[in-house]
Amino acid sequence: MRHIISILLENEPGALSRVVGLFSQRNFNIETLNVAPTEDPSLSRLTVTTVGDDRVIEQITKHLNKLIDVVKLVDLTEGNHIERELMLVKVKALGAARDEVKRTADIFRAQIVDVTPSLYTVQITGDAGKLDAFLQAMAPVGILEVTRTGVAGIARGDKVLSL
Amino acid sequence: MELLSGADMIARFLQDEGVEYIYGYPGGAALHIYDALFRQDKVKHILVRHEQAATHAADGYARASGKPGTVLVTSGPGATNAVTGIATAYMDSIPMVVLCGQVMSHLIGDDAFQETDIIGVTRPIVKHSFSIRHPTEIPEVLKKAYYLASTGRPGPVVVDIPKDMTAPTERYEYVYPKKVKMRSYNPVTRGHTGQIKKAVELMLKARRPVFYTGGGVVTGNASEGLTDLVQRLGYPITTTLMGIGSYPQSDRQCLGWLGMHGSFESNMAMHHADLIIAIGARFDDRVTNNTSKFCPTAKIIHVDIDPSSISKTVRADVPIVGPAGSVINEMISMVQDKEITNPEALADWWKQIDGWREERVGKLYEPSTSGEPIKPQEVIEALCRVTRGEAYVTTDVGQHQMFAAQYYKFDKPNRFITSGGLGTMGFGFPAAMGIKHHFPEEQVICVTGEGSFQMMMQELSTCKQFGGGVKIVNLNNASLGMVRQWQDLNYKSRHAHSYMESLPDFQQLIGSYGFTALRVETLADLEPALERAFADTHELVFLDVIVDPHEHVYPMQVPLGSMRDMLLSKTERT
Numbered sequence: 001m002r003h004i005i006s007i008l009l010e011n012e013p014g015a016l017s018r019v020v021g022l023f024s025q026r027n028f029n030i031e032t033l034n035v036a037p038t039e040d041p042s043l044s045r046l047t048v049t050t051v052g053d054d055r056v057i058e059q060i061t062k063h064l065n066k067l068i069d070v071v072k073l074v075d076l077t078e079g080n081h082i083e084r085e086l087m088l089v090k091v092k093a094l095g096a097a098r099d100e101v102k103r104t105a106d107i108f109r110a111q112i113v114d115v116t117p118s119l120y121t122v123q124i125t126g127d128a129g130k131l132d133a134f135l136q137a138m139a140p141v142g143i144l145e146v147t148r149t150g151v152a153g154i155a156r157g158d159k160v161l162s163l
Numbered sequence: 164m165e166l167l168s169g170a171d172m173i174a175r176f177l178q179d180e181g182v183e184y185i186y187g188y189p190g191g192a193a194l195h196i197y198d199a200l201f202r203q204d205k206v207k208h209i210l211v212r213h214e215q216a217a218t219h220a221a222d223g224y225a226r227a228s229g230k231p232g233t234v235l236v237t238s239g240p241g242a243t244n245a246v247t248g249i250a251t252a253y254m255d256s257i258p259m260v261v262l263c264g265q266v267m268s269h270l271i272g273d274d275a276f277q278e279t280d281i282i283g284v285t286r287p288i289v290k291h292s293f294s295i296r297h298p299t300e301i302p303e304v305l306k307k308a309y310y311l312a313s314t315g316r317p318g319p320v321v322v323d324i325p326k327d328m329t330a331p332t333e334r335y336e337y338v339y340p341k342k343v344k345m346r347s348y349n350p351v352t353r354g355h356t357g358q359i360k361k362a363v364e365l366m367l368k369a370r371r372p373v374f375y376t377g378g379g380v381v382t383g384n385a386s387e388g389l390t391d392l393v394q395r396l397g398y399p400i401t402t403t404l405m406g407i408g409s410y411p412q413s414d415r416q417c418l419g420w421l422g423m424h425g426s427f428e429s430n431m432a433m434h435h436a437d438l439i440i441a442i443g444a445r446f447d448d449r450v451t452n453n454t455s456k457f458c459p460t461a462k463i464i465h466v467d468i469d470p471s472s473i474s475k476t477v478r479a480d481v482p483i484v485g486p487a488g489s490v491i492n493e494m495i496s497m498v499q500d501k502e503i504t505n506p507e508a509l510a511d512w513w514k515q516i517d518g519w520r521e522e523r524v525g526k527l528y529e530p531s532t533s534g535e536p537i538k539p540q541e542v543i544e545a546l547c548r549v550t551r552g553e554a555y556v557t558t559d560v561g562q563h564q565m566f567a568a569q570y571y572k573f574d575k576p577n578r579f580i581t582s583g584g585l586g587t588m589g590f591g592f593p594a595a596m597g598i599k600h601h602f603p604e605e606q607v608i609c610v611t612g613e614g615s616f617q618m619m620m621q622e623l624s625t626c627k628q629f630g631g632g633v634k635i636v637n638l639n640n641a642s643l644g645m646v647r648q649w650q651d652l653n654y655k656s657r658h659a660h661s662y663m664e665s666l667p668d669f670q671q672l673i674g675s676y677g678f679t680a681l682r683v684e685t686l687a688d689l690e691p692a693l694e695r696a697f698a699d700t701h702e703l704v705f706l707d708v709i710v711d712p713h714e715h716v717y718p719m720q721v722p723l724g725s726m727r728d729m730l731l732s733k734t735e736r737t
Contacts, residue, residue, distance in 0.1 A: 010347060014282060014286075014292070014294070017283070018286060025287045055474070055478075058474065059475060062473075065470070066471055068291040068345065068348050070347060071346060072347075163346070
C-alpha cells in the first residue's frame with residue numbers, strides 16, 4: 001500500500017542524504033520526495049511517498065525515527081489528509097490541438113503559464129491521480145516535457161505536525 | 164576566559180572527557196591535532212601500524228571497559244582504512260568516536276590531495292556523524308559525539324575536521340560543555356509498564372519457556388539482574404554469541420549459545436519452546452535460520468532498546484522498547500512474590516532439555532589419539548583450564564572463533580570479545596591490545612587462525628613500542644578453516660583458495676619483533692606450552708599450535724531449515 005510519510009528534519013548539511021541513504025540501504029522504496037525549509041529555518045519538512053506492506057512501513061518509520069536528524073514524523077495515510085502535487089507540462093499546441101489543450105486544461109482547472117507559437121506550458125496541481133489523468137489526456141497531443149514536485153501533504157482537521 | 168586553537172580544544176576536550184587512550188595514525192590533515200596532543204601528557208596516544216587496527220583496538224577497549232573508544236586518523240586513506248573497524252563497531256553496537264582529519268574547507272570538493280568524503284563513505288555504518296564548520300563548534304560537537312556514541316543503542320560516531328578548523332593561529336574561547344541536549348534524540352530510559360506486565364503474565368504461565376538474551380544485556384550492564392530473574396523463575400536460558408557471559412555458562416540453567424553453531428540443546432529448546440523471552444537480542448539470520456520455520460509453537464516477548472530491532476525479522480507478540488537493565492528490574496519486582504503457574508510442566512520441560520543434553524555428552528568432537536594432530540577443540544579446552552575460565556578472550560573470524568565460543572566457558576560478561584555482526588577477520592589481535600591497555604594485570608588472549616592473524620599482524624610492532632602483553636593462540640590448520648568447511652559441505656571439497664601455502668615461520672616472524680613464539684605439535688606439549696605462555700602477564704607470547712585441518716565445526720544448522728535442523732558431525736544429522 002502507498003503511504004505518505006511527512007518528516008520534520010533538522011535543516012543541517014547531510015541530513016537529507018541520511019534519509020535518502022536509509023531507503024536504499026534498507027531496500028525501501030521512494031516513489032516521490034519533496035523537501036523544503038519550513039517557517040522555522042532550523043527545520044525542513046520532507047514528504048516521502050513509499051510503497052510497502054505494514055511490516056515494511058513499520059520498519060521505515062522506526063528507522064527514520066532512529067536517524068538523529070529526524071525530529072518528528074507522521075504517516076499521513078493513517079488518517080484523513082490532503083495531498084497535493086504540482087506539475088508543469090510542455091505540450092505541443094499547433095492547429096486544432098491548440099484549442100484542445102486549452103479546453104482540457106480548463107476541465108482539469110489547470111493554467112497555461114507560458115505560450116509560444118508552437119507549444120503551451122501548463123501548470124496543474126492536485127493529487128497524483130489527477131496529474132496522471134491529465135498526462136493521459138494530453139498524450140495524444142504530444143507531451144514534450146514533464147516536471148512534478150512530488151507529493152506534499154498535511155493532515156486534515158486539528159492535527160498538527162510541529163515541535 | 165581561556166583562548167585555545169581548534170587543535171588545542173580537541174586535546175583539552177579529550178582530557179576533560181576523561182579519555183585515557185587514543186588509537187591513531189598521523190597525516191597531513193591531522194597534524195595540528197597531533198601537535199596539540201604532543202604538548203600534553205594526560206591523554207595517551209597509541210600509534211598503530213594501520214588505521215583499521217586503531218578502530219579495532221578502540222573497539223576492544225570499549226567492549227572491555229564499557230567506555231567509548233577513541234580513534235584519530237587523517238583524511239583520505241587514513242579515514243578509509245578505518246572504515247572496516249567502524250562497520251565492525253556499528254554492527255555490534257559498540258561506542259566509539261572516530262576523529263578524522265579532512266582537507267582545508269576551501270579545498271573540499273576539489274579532489275584535493277588525500278581528500279575523501281568520509282561522512283558520505285561512512286553514512287550507512289555510523290550512528291551519526293558531524294562535520295566541523297567553525298572551530299567554536301568543536302567542544303559541543305565532540306560532546307554530542309561522545310553522548311550519542313555511548314547512550315541508547317551505542318554505536319560509532321564520526322567527526323570530520325577540516326585542517327583549517329584546527330589552525331594554531333586562530334584561538335577561541337573554550338568551555339567544556341558538561342551536558343548537551345538534542346531535541347531529536349531522547350533515548351528511552353525505561354520500558355512501558357503495561358507491556359512489561361503483559362510479558363510477566365505470559366512468563367508465569369509458560370509451560371516451555373526459554374530466555375534468549377544478547378549483547379544488549381552486556382552493553383546495558385544488566386547481567387546481574389538477568390541472572391537474578393532467570394534463577395528466580397528457574398527457566399532455561401540460551402544467549403547469542405554477543406551475549407556470551409551475560410549469564411554464567413557454568414550454571415545448570417544455561418544451555419550455552421544458540422544459532423548456526425550453537426549448542427544442540429539450545430537450538431532444540433528454542434524450536435520446541437512455547438515462550439521465547441528475548442532480551443537485547445535481534446533475531447539475526449545466524450540465530451534464527453529460516454524465519455518462516457523459526458520456533459513454530461512459541462509466543463515471543465522482545466525487549467530491545469532499539470524499536471527498529473523489534474519485529475524486524477521475527478514478529479514479536481509482546482514488544483517492549485527499553486533498556487535491558489531497567490526492564491529486567493521491573494520484571495523482577497513483578498515476579499518476586501508470585502509463583503509460576505505450571506511447575507509440573509516446567510519439570511517436564513527440564514526433563515526434555517536434560518535429555519537433549521545427555522544425547523550429546525561425549526559426542527561433541529572426537530579427541531585426538533596419540534600420533535594424530537591436535538584437535539582445535541582440545542586447545543580451547545586446555546586454554547580454559549589453564550586460565551580457569553577467567554581470561555579476556557578475543558577472536559578473529561572463522562572456525563577458531565566458533566571453537567573458542569563453544570569450548571571456553573565464560574561466567575562473566577565482557578570477557579568474550581568477538582566481531583559477531585560484521586565477522587571481521589583481523590579484529591582479534593588489535594582488540595586484545597586495546598583490552599590489555601585497559602586491564603594490564605589481566606590475562607588477555609587472542610584466539611586466532613593463521614589466516615586472520617596475517618590480516619593485522621603488523622600490530623606486533625605497536626605492541627613492541629607501547630606494550631601489550633597479550634597471548635596469541637594461533638590455531639594453525641594451514642587453511643581458511645570455515646571456508647574450507649563450507650567447500651567440503653557445499654562444493655564437493657573443491658578447496659578454492661582456502662589453503663594457505665607459504666605460511667611464514669611464525670617463530671622467526673614473532674622473534675624478529677623480540678617476542679617469544681612457541682610451536683606446539685603434540686597434545687603432550689600443549690599444556691606445558693600454555694603454562695609457559697601465561698607465566699608472565701606482561702609478556703607477549705605467540706603459540707603456534709598445529710591443529711587438524713580436517714576438523715569441522717558442529718553442530719551446524721542446515722541452511723533454510725528450522726532451529727532444530729542440524730548437522731551434528733560429519734555423519735550425523737538431526
